[in-house]
Amino acid sequence: MSFQPVKFYQTGTFTVGNRLLEPDQRSVQANMERTNSLNSGHRACQGCGEALGARYAIDAAMHATNKQLIAANATGCLEVFSTPYPETSWQIPWIHSLFGNAAAVATGIAAAMKVKRKKGLVGDVRVVAQGGDGGTTDIGFGCLSGMFERNDDVLYICYDNGGYMNTGVQRSSATPPAARTATTMPVGPEPGNPFGQGKFVPAIAMAHEIPYVATATVADLRDLEHKVKKAMTFRGARYIHILVPCPLGWGAASRDTMKLSRLAKETGLFPVFEAQYGEITNSTKIRRLLPVEEYLRPQKRYAHLFGKTPAVETIARLQALADKNIRRYALLDKEAN
Template sequence: MSFQPVKFYQTGTFTVGNRLLPDAERSVQANMRRTNSLNSGHRACQGCGEALGARYAIDAAMNATGNRLVAANATGCLEVFSTPYPETSWQIPWIHSLFGNTAAVATGIAAALKVKAKSDVRVIAQGGDGGTTDIGFGCLSGMFERNDDVLYICYDNEAYMNTGVQRSSATPPAARTATTMAVGSEPGNPFGQGKNLPAIALAHDIAYVATATVAELRDLEAKVTRAMEFRGARYIHIFVPCPLGWGHASHDTIRIARLAKETGLFPVFEAENGEIVSVSKIRHRLPVEEYLRPQKRFAHLFSPQPRAQVIAHLQAIADRNIRKYGLCEENAQ
């Protein structure tokens, strides 16, 4: 297990920093000289989970590589809000690609660096869930299959937010989007569709696959750092709530991410060479209602009358995750 939580220093490793910990054990984000790879002035909405997740991840990657890093960025919110030409918020070498070809562009950068024998410069490809699970899926699978030396980071906010909240293959069942309206007998996104990309990445038997949320910074940083210790294709899937698209308060972004993990709806795990090596355990297990209720995209599950069956179905998904990944401590089940 790459990340060993500190058990007791007032807040342990739950908070971003902790003045009681030795410097070496503090997070990258607690550092006064962190890179701020995604700097102020970007045009992301208030409380944007993706902007937060991107800074967490890229700062950690910069720290792990000694600032020798190039990033390719798919079209999507992350690209649009950070780089309206000619302004940019990125403080790293950064290239914008098309919506669907980020993995391929990154592959090209890695190949060029190989030719130039610059093995110390590392390559990251990043995009949202639309650019990753739908449009860029072919390029990504190819990158995995060729084992190109790229870390691909997907910031998953579960729909096409930039273009007006359309459904993607990462949208969860029952969620309302612009293209899966809360109407009819089965409102929202249908059950039984969509892709579980971490599982698909794992099936490619690549060196490193991990999931993380913006609610667990230390875990996220440890995973990015660990990923940089491998060569070849790697994949990190970061859960980033979207206040606009999900319809929750902007100050609740981290709470929602935490609830996704604590209910078991989003399993947080880490796999090396095709095998799961660690899971982040649920601290206080909660029913899925706790996660669904604060989000307007699930409002139709609670009013005008509660849809107990749909909620039970979602609870079953969470329960299956908990069983499958062993998300609860043995005695806490």
Template sequence: MLTKEETHNELFTMGHTGCSGCAQSMSVKMIMEILGKNTIATNATGCLEVFSTRWPESSWKIPWIHSLFENSAAVASGVEAALKAMGKKDGITVLAQGGDGGTADIGLQSLSGMFERNHDVLYVCYDNGAYMNTGYQRSGLTPFDAYTTTSPSGKESFGNQRPKKYMPEIAMAHRIPYTAVASAGYPMDLQKKVKKAKSITGAKYLQVDVPCVPGWKYEPKYSVKLAQLAVQTGLYPLFEAEYDKIISVKKISKKVPVEEYLKLQGRFKHLFKDDAGRAEIEKIQKIADENIERFGLI
């Protein structure tokens, strides 16, 4: 428990212009609590960069750098190389950050390079499933049937017709020492994974599910609830992997039908209009069931 003064001293401070109920800022706060002040962060262009560093303001009390959209991992590689060259790497965590677009789409190449070279960098992907900063356009991590402004639903479409790219498996394919998937809805689990990542030398990938109020279209108070429902339905399996082996999964305590998750979000409301939509919900249920089976979530 922090006093009022102590809350003002947090490494990621209030005063940023993130949306009310933003699960990304919530996650950053949780992550910084573990990483501590001996951290240097890089940031891809995106929501977090824009809402945390509008000059002359900055919410960061650690050294932080934003360069471009697709090079967060490469800039972090450079930071790590410079620290090594100066003999100052010991005790300093290099954190690279990006949204799902900056990570899995435009940033995938530089991320793959960073993984393959096994830089001592923790890469965190804040996954809200679309290009939220530019106004909710589809990304490679947009889930199946979600409405975005570039995968709209309409007479001929139920929204995004491709499944979410399985980014953590791409990370694991690089045989990096640690890959983990976490959720803003489970702070202890998230922080445990950050702590573990911090203790490992080499490239680490952490993907965090961060519900987005304006992009997913729900009431701000449901950010945590939705993050938890994503896990409890099986749509967002949380796990840890070392190299290419999954070493732990977060079990679902009580399986929830996907409908419970979908119905709270405007981006899926087109699925609740008619029978054709119901059939689509069945398809999403199938995705969840397959996840449960594959990861052994129950």
């Protein structure tokens, strides 16, 4: 496996600027032995949240499993940009089968590993499945629910960028209300994606009462690494849903990926929490509560809300969704705010 020495530098953030920490407290990415599971050279866009999330998540899973890891991948951006053969960015055993079956393929791998381990042919090899929101919340949902329900020993990671970005930014069931996509254009009496539709799969995962469910953003990569490592301490079905901005699909600047991720969390539009066996065990508090407008304004997919006459009512409806998240997931630390 390739080995890339890591340069340490101070960034002032939680990402890699932790050279002053004790080695065992440092992030996986700052570890000299990080595996670069999704290696450099892939074809993701500049500022791709999914590439960033996948690199951190899979490296953390590799770290947690002592490199005994196999990945199943749904069709989508991650699959396409990582394997433009004859090149592949994957430094781990990796399979792509179809758009809608990553969870089931992972179940098959886990079953094979269980038998092989019983026969003494392999060690404790763990399995991750990964896909975008389309491959997870829409077309792959049946297989995902089946894998959850059987409590198969698979960690499923969804990289949610709120749409079918690989095919040209069409609406998925994870597209937020009011957002413009190629199939929810900002035209007509209710521009963008309608309100009252869509689904939040982390809550559905919790309803399966699986051992571990977590959400994360690429703004807090230490938190993401922690959740992946924690997920690997459980046996059975686990689900991590990561919000990953898509500069192309969101109409956002590549440099704003981290900022938008943070704003999604700080406005309450994307709740960051953990749950075990169907019950919430922890939610990451909002540090400084911001109005949703701060998150919406830098994204062209919401540009129709900020025209000559701002869509005050629509923005208020989005604010109400954020407020509901804040209540439901207890995102405010009452003493701090």
